[in-house]
Amino acid sequence: MKIKLIITIAVTLMFSVACTKLNEKLYDQVLADDYGKSSGEIETIVGRAYASLRGFSDATSNAFPTCEYVFFLDECVSDEACIPTRFPGNNWWDGGRYQEAKFHTWTSSNLMILSSWRYHFIGIAKVNQVISAIDNSNQAAEAKSKIKAELRGLRAYYYLRLLDLFGNVPIVTDFVNNGLPKNSTKAEVYAFVESELKDILPELPGNIIYGRITKNVAYTLLARLYLNSEIYVGQARWKDCIDACDKVTGYTLEPDFFTSFLTNNEVSKEIIFSIPYDHKAGTTGNYLSSMSFHYNQHLAFSATGKWPWSANGMCGTPGLYKSFDDKDVRKKSMLAGVQINLATGTPILMGDGNVLDYTDTIQEFGHANENEGVRLKKYEVKDGEVWERDHDWVLMRYSEILLMKAESLVRLGSAALAQPICAQIRSRAGLNTPADIDLQFINDELRREFLFEGHRRTDNIRFGDFFKKGWNQNVTPAYRGIFPIPISEIAKNGNLIQNQGYN
């Protein structure tokens, strides 16, 4: 009897001790510590840092891809574009974020501002993490410093954008220390960007490598920094800007303005830096065309209906179309007028039975009709394309170098030297150039050349238009030259101090 009892209990207990280990085996993921050993693996980690430029479409952390809120914010506060609230319904009201942008009444809870902040800081955190992973790898010291130079250049790109957008942002270069960062002053951020760029220049590749940080990209960033130096730190550095522009080499203006905006725009000899996209490789977040055209526009682009849905959102501000000379090839960056059905040859109707006719006017910003406002058509539109577009997102073009130099020359009183530079750009656009050029001319030319490329807010600030009364734009106090730090970022990090003027 006793034996039976013991055996049974023993057997039952045996089951109990058989499995007491809670060992965890990963199958479809890898522990961070187990990855990043070989140079091949390192390359894929560095790739993630560059991929951060596309933005992360992540609903939970309110980050949106580059073409959406990062770009929307840059454009909607400027004098060239807007997103009106449209009938029927309250389309594109979306809590008022686009109205705030146009009226220059944004608050620290505006979601576009939050999205832009996160976009840039997510990029910076990625760079810092990759730098740390490289430090911990067994790469040779020389290889390490070369890779790190590129990554620091990328980080400087983000910081220059942050300086421009938010001014007094925290400088974080350390990945290991997990403390909550504190604000740095504008001047510190400015100095950091300049010294980082200068520091890495010797290590950066001098040739043209598409979509990578090179010497040319670093000099372009320096030129941008110096061009706006007066705004950033109250110290004009036009001469430094010209010097930096002169260091950018190997590029030419494409004879056709729109070559840089083709679906396969990687062929352009003008692009200095861009974000590469290829939807078949799995890139996401490149759908600007679909943010602008009317729902029924696909009838004009494809006879068989193979063109994706579009949302009838962003358009040019009233009078924008009119302000372009009809001979200016760049006027085609906008779509205006009656749209024709490709299959039937008849005008396209909207849902209410009226003809789809994009106007250069917007009667009421808060209650716009479906067809009001000219549309963004800078990047190529192709029959059969899908939601995720394949054109690369242009960040820097050689014509920007030319116009930065021209502006600096005009500002230094050498307008005559600037004239032939402007003429290069004008003649490509099919226009003559006046003999005498001035700052207003430069200002207008910047809008015409870089229409819908996200430059306009910075230019508006530099030329002062940002603070004047404009179409639906209130007279704007100087403190709004930078955005407020998003309230939810301050909530997470008590060390952050709000920019002056915002409460």
Added chain:
Amino acid sequence: MKLNKKQRYTFLVRFAFFVMSAMLLNIGTYGQETEKVLVNGVIIDNAGQPLPGASIIVEGTSIGTMTDVNGAFTLSTFKGKIVKMSFVGYKSQKITASSSEKLSIKLEEDFITLGEATIVVVGYGTMRKSDLTGAIASVSADDFKKGVVTSSEQLLQGKVAGLTVIQGSGDPSQGASVRLRGGTSLTASNGPLYVVDGIPGVDINSIQPSEISSIDVLKDASSAAIYGSRGANGVIIVTTNRAKKGKSLEYSGYVAVGSVAHHLDLLSANQWRKYVRDNSIANAVDYGGNTDWQAELEQTSMAQSHSITYNSATEDGGYHIALNYLKNDGVIKKTYLERMGISASAFQFALKNKLRLEAGVNTNFDKWSVIDNRIFLRSYNLNPTIPVRDENNNFSNVPGTLYENPVEINTNRTSEDTRHRLLGYGKAEYEIIKGLKAVVNISYEYNSHQSGLYKPTYAVMEGKSSVGFGQKSLGDYRNAQLESYLTYNKEIGSHKLNILGGYSYLDYMYDGFGALRQGFNTDLFSYNNLGAGYDAQAGDVYSYKGNSKLISYYGRVNYSFMGRYMFTGTLREDGSSRFGSNHKWGLFPSASAAWRISDENFMKGTEWLNNVKLRLGYGVAGNQDGIGDYKSFYIYGTSSPSSTGGTVSVPYFDAQSKQWKLSYGPSQNANPDLKWESTATTNVGLDFGLFNRVNGTIEIYQKKTSDLLYTYNVPVPPYLVGVQLANVGDLTNKGIEISLNANIIKTKDFSWDVNVNASHNVQKVVKLSNDAFKLSDSSKPQAVELGSLNGLTGMTGVFTQTLREGYPVGTFWGRTYQGLDENGNYILGPDTTNLGNVQPKLNLGLSMNFTYKQFDLGISTYGMFGQKVLNASDMIMYDGTRMPIYNVPDDFLNSGIGKNQPPAYSSYWIQDASFFRLQSISLGYNFSIKKIGIEKLRFYVTGENLFVITKYKGVDPEISIEGLNSPGIDMNNYYPKPRTFSFGVNVSF
């Protein structure tokens, strides 16, 4: 309880008789007390079956004994003593000890104590209801929901106080959501743990609904804590049919027809024309048709169900086999659920009846079709003058946004989903010595879901733009479990002791893969030949695999004295691979006690009070559902979260090789502190029986959940990934539940039973932040904006709910509607205020059963009261700017809302969704034709969802409140519920 005249009379007579007989018995005690006699005999029930375990006590002493397996007993006492024989579920009897002759005492069943005698399945064992110390509700098959049942949790809807079962859709492939006593988690599922025949954590639908014989709901932590880190949301124990003594063959089946019970009232084509005329809308296009777009999507549904069971058993062994088939069409075209199932189980005694072996297998196969939910919005949007098909019989397609022909979408899409479920187990019970039993239960669950979807090259949504879109996926999981435990029972006089100790091991493994492809030259292959698509893209193929382990040790002690004082203590230790390295093991204790007051001497004389038992329990149970696997590690991945909630891979362009490659980066921050959510419950319960007619239970509880999991937004940098799952908050649920079960009339020919249950729960989020993790999702620090209206035109970034400390989950915040101005524009209050909550204040279930001779009639109803719903469907549609493009509701024309007032969120659209639904009426007739070999023959008709009383204006007030993000929001996509009539038969041989 209100008694009628006749009842009162009967009651008085019975009471008088009872008092008299008690007096007579007392007189009998004036006898001699000197001579000893040996009282012996058997105790039997009405049917003559012996009653083992009945107690025999000499009144006024603690001398007593119990009947053995054969109902026999022997008791030595003095002549003339009163001996009381009692057994729960039966009226007790008293005799005067007089001689030593063998007695045969028949105990009469008793309504009140019968309830108390119910065998209740608790974790790792069974108990009589009378011995329980925790809050456990039992529902037997007779009381399950009648009519068409497509998912087993539906059986419980409206049946258990405190158990909210919400069927938020009329789609036959959609189950109901189940929530016990309010939700305890923000992140994890709030569904209970299902235990099927002793196997925890398996899919309740592994079992056919018709094979379930009873369901026990462990409500409080003192009963659920034995399930440790998975018990916090209660435990639902499912017991299935087993071989019963004898042989029987049974068939049951039904056919049912259904139609949509309610859909929205929108303008008809002629109403639309009149509106356009009356308002002189120029250029409005009349397409000449006359279409009710909602009706075009609907169909009359047919359902049929058949099940055959065969049963054969003796004392030593037996088996049970069940075959089932169900085909249920939905009321929206193309939807259906088809299911086939087989269950088989067998048992055998061996080794002189000391070893009991049991094995069983349940397997079933489901097939259904998934519709595109976007058809509902389109059916509300489309102009009713658009014909479904144009003059060439092609689907009409008017360009516009959110304007695709819903009939075209539904017709041109092919979808088929299948699921295979297998649950097999083997169980051995060995009685080592008397009272000591060892049990080993090994089980294996396999669940595989396969789905295929194809949108042809001519389909307007996605099909055309991607030139054919095909997708196929397979995902499965396996649960391999071992439970081994020892139980020891001992009774010494009036002391009863039961000890349990055990160990369990669970290995959960899931994996799957899928593929999609676009660009097809032909639509002939559907989703069956994805390789035929030419447009290969990154992300076309994927696969995944993961694993988790759970190891547990548990123990329980039950002690009762005289059946009057009871105590239970449990302890469980759970170790889970999901927990962070700093908290690998969690301990879950509980203790509870009960006191049967009605047995006390001081309660004598209150005979109308048949039973009073007070229970008190406290326990801690956990929830590890919200963690997921590998969530505590710092992980690298090729993908990052996407805006749609999934993930997208992150490629990069390698300029050197001019090729795209996949990048790697952190996909998750490390959190070694990650652990279970823990819920401590205090429960006070009172069971009572009144007038021999009414059984009732009142439960009052307080649940406090701490270490609440939530995905916090964290600053980047210093964090690598912007979100972090962490244990931070606290929340509480408090409530009261009442259930009454009354046998109002019981005569030879007529009986009338009533069951009522009601419950009230109040939830409050107490804490959401600590020093390390703060809420920062929104413009409101220390609050999370939820209830997003993303997806509604112009409402991106508009939030309707706020999660904040001091309020329940699903609280609407917004501006108050204060009327309309002269132009019909909204006047809204300036401030954002609390606009109410999605959680019901009162849940009610009421059912009645009547029998008259061979007829039986059952009526079941349920209701939810006080919950608020955001009627976002109406909010968007009560908008004059929609016309003439989009249709509007009839009622909009009477609303006074101006033609230029665009939609706006305010209290106007927060509507009271209280409702009371007639769940079913079922009328049956039993034939008595035993002569021709038919044991039982019953025909019945059942009507379901015959009416709903509600003020709510949407399709249906029963809106899902699952999840944190948008509970209780009616978002233009409600699959309407059917009204169904079925005719069925049960026959057994």
